[in-house]
Structure formats: structure tokens, C-alpha cells
Amino acid sequence: MTSALITLPKAELHLHIEGTLEPELILELAARNGITLPFPTLGELREQYEFADLQSFLNLYYANMAVLVTAEDFADMTRAYLSRAKDSGVRHAEIMFDPQAHLFRGVELATAVTGIAEALASSEAEFGISTGLIAAFLRDAPEASALEVLEELLAMGAPIIGIGLDSAEVGNPPSKFVRLYKRARAAGLRLVAHAGEEGPASYVWDALDLLGAQRIDHGIRSVEDAVLVKRLAKEQIPLTVCPLSNVRLRAVDTLAAHPVVHMLATGLNVCINSDDPAYFGGYLGSNFQALVAEFDFDADTLATLAGNSIRSSFATPARKSELLAELAVWRAHQD
Numbered sequence: 001m002t003s004a005l006i007t008l009p010k011a012e013l014h015l016h017i018e019g020t021l022e023p024e025l026i027l028e029l030a031a032r033n034g035i036t037l038p039f040p041t042l043g044e045l046r047e048q049y050e051f052a053d054l055q056s057f058l059n060l061y062y063a064n065m066a067v068l069v070t071a072e073d074f075a076d077m078t079r080a081y082l083s084r085a086k087d088s089g090v091r092h093a094e095i096m097f098d099p100q101a102h103l104f105r106g107v108e109l110a111t112a113v114t115g116i117a118e119a120l121a122s123s124e125a126e127f128g129i130s131t132g133l134i135a136a137f138l139r140d141a142p143e144a145s146a147l148e149v150l151e152e153l154l155a156m157g158a159p160i161i162g163i164g165l166d167s168a169e170v171g172n173p174p175s176k177f178v179r180l181y182k183r184a185r186a187a188g189l190r191l192v193a194h195a196g197e198e199g200p201a202s203y204v205w206d207a208l209d210l211l212g213a214q215r216i217d218h219g220i221r222s223v224e225d226a227v228l229v230k231r232l233a234k235e236q237i238p239l240t241v242c243p244l245s246n247v248r249l250r251a252v253d254t255l256a257a258h259p260v261v262h263m264l265a266t267g268l269n270v271c272i273n274s275d276d277p278a279y280f281g282g283y284l285g286s287n288f289q290a291l292v293a294e295f296d297f298d299a300d301t302l303a304t305l306a307g308n309s310i311r312s313s314f315a316t317p318a319r320k321s322e323l324l325a326e327l328a329v330w331r332a333h334q335d
């Protein structure tokens with residue numbers, strides 16, 4: 001990776017912490033916790049990383065979570081991500097976790113929250129990365145479950161800045177979660193939602209209008225609806241695009257066919273993210289690297305993408321100013 005891509009100061013806004021569990025760490029945690037995995041060797045495990053669609057990935061992603069048992073496991077996973085993110089030049093990270101996925105397999109909320117929060121608490125000092133934590137709810141589970149878990153998170157004072165919506169999209173529209181988002185908004189939380197990854201552009205409309213989403217995770221199928229594109233451009237709604245994820249989950253045929261260039265050309269507020277980097281072939285730096293290799297992005301385009309990520313973050317105004325100033329210095333050094 002070129003050093004300019006690493007020094008480009010970036011925010012990562014679409015990252016599932018459970019999707020950062022590398023195969024080596026999965027085996028290490030399995031051994032530590034005495035868990036027998038269906039794919040017990042590195043070779044057998046790695047063979048599973050061919051995905052036909054979102055669901056085929058989710059099946060492995062949820063199965064591998066079995067190795068996360070103690071708060072220490074969650075802390076180790078989070079620290080491993082932060083270390084790799086630092087190597088990719090990430091300066092601010094908003095990290096999603098799936099509380100229900102852990103609860104449903106018998107791991108208490110407090111275990112996941114305590115472990116992740118412990119690693120995040122030392123992130124600025126240890127890695128130079130400011131952070132925020134987002135609780136993502138499973139859209140293929142009932143809304144009542146999400147509401148119950150949100151109440152528990154609020155009651156325990158979990159250090160979350162917002163909520164998200166993830167998992168199997170098609171057939172689980174935003175309209176299912178109107179009460180959840182209303183409750184989260186009343187609690188002062190930020191609102192994001194996956195929409196338009198595999199699901200139609202109408203889910204993006206509904207995430208905005210029915211849920212009040214402030215950011216759309218993915219949103220690539222928005223390009224199929226010209227009226228929606230106009231609105232997204234006018235309101236500068238942030239779209240957290242994940243190029244390598246889209247290729248690996250076959251949301252696009254090839255990286256060359258990815259709509260990111262068209263999205264930028266139409267004035268959309270696009271930023272680049274790694275989604276589940278342990279599963280999709282690389283961290284944030286690799287996503288940038290792949291885009292540069294495919295589309296030959298120049299310094300202005302890279303600065304636009306990084307600037308969008310910083311401005312679209314929920315970082316404090318002071319932190320945003322600091323990172324935007326660093327970005328201006330980076331840009332001045334590229335000529």
C-alpha cells in the first residue's frame with residue numbers, strides 16, 4: 001500500500017466489530033474457551049470464505065461468533081481491529097456490534113458491552129483513534145426483541161452513541177422498525193441503518209422517511225432511482241459504501257462495475273468503509289488501494305472521500321476540525 005493512502009486521515013463509519021474476527025483469532029479463542037468449531041483447522045476455516053450472497057456470509061459470521069465468550073474475548077477482538085485500523089490510517093472509528101446475536105446464543109449483554117467498551121476506552125491513547133459504539137439490531141428478528149434489548153442497553157448505561165439495523169435485508173424493510181427508531185431518537189441516540197445493499201432503493205427512502213436515519217449504510221442500490229439520487233445529493237445524506245464487501249457478497253459483479261464513481265460524479269456524499277474486513281479481503285487501506293488500482297483516483301478524489309468520512313461522523317466538532325486540518329495538510333503535500 002502506498003504511504004499516501006495510509007497517511008490519508010480517514011474515519012471508518014461502517015464496521016461490524018464481529019466481522020473483524022480473523023481466522024487465526026477465531027482458532028485462538030476457540031482453544032482458550034474449549035469450543036469445538038465445525039471447521040477446526042485454519043485451512044478448513046479459510047475454505048468457507050467464498051460467498052454467494054449476504055446470507056451465505058451471515059451464516060459463517062454468526063457461527064464464528066461462538067468463540068466470543070468472555071469480556072476479554074470481546075476486548076481482544078476490538079483491540080486487534082483498532083491495531084489494524086491504525087495501520088490503515090483510520091483516525092476515527094464508529095463501530096457496530098450485534099447485541100442480539102450474542103444474547104441469542106446465551107452471552108449476556110454486559111459481557112459484550114464491557115469487553116468492547118474497555119478496548120475503546122484506551123483507543124485514543126493507544127492507537128490515536130477516537131471511537132463511537134453503535135448497537136446494530138437484527139432486522140430478521142422481531143422488532144419487540146430489538147426494543148427489549150435497547151431498553152436493557154439504556155438501563156445499564158451502555159456507552160452507545162447510536163443504533164443501526166443490519167443482517168438479512170430483503171423481506172425485512174425499515175417499516176418493521178419504526179417504534180425502535182422512535183424510542184432511540186427519544187433517548188438522544190444517533191440513527192443509522194443498512195439499506196440498499198441487497199434490498200431495493202425503496203428501503204433507502206423508508207430508512208430516511210420512516211426511521212429518520214441520519215446515515216445510510218451501503219445505499220448502493222440508490223442509483224437505480226433517479227429521484228432518490230437527487231434527494232440524497234441535495235440533502236447530502238452520508239452513504240457508507242463498502243467496495244470490497246460489495247464484490248465479495250456479489251452485490252456488484254466486479255469492482256469495475258461498482259457504482260462508486262457514478263455516485264461521486266452525481267454529488268453524493270460517499271465515504272469508504274470495510275464492513276467486515278476479516279471476511280471481505282481487507283481493512284480500510286485495502287479498500288482504498290483497490291479503488292485506486294481500479295479507478296486511478298487522484299488526490300482530490302481521495303481527499304473528498306476522506307473529508308466526507310470525517311464530516312459524516314458523529315465525532316465532536318473539535319475532533320472533526322482536528323482531522324479536517326490534518327487532511328488539508330495531507331492534500332497540500334500531494335502536489
Ligand code: HPA
Pocket residue numbers: 016019054061166167168194197245275276
Ligand atoms: O454487510 C452486512 N450487511 C448486513 N448485515 C451485516 N452484518 C454484518 N455485516 C453485514
Ligand SMILES: [Zn+2]
Pocket residue numbers: 014015016166194217275
Ligand atoms: Zn454492514
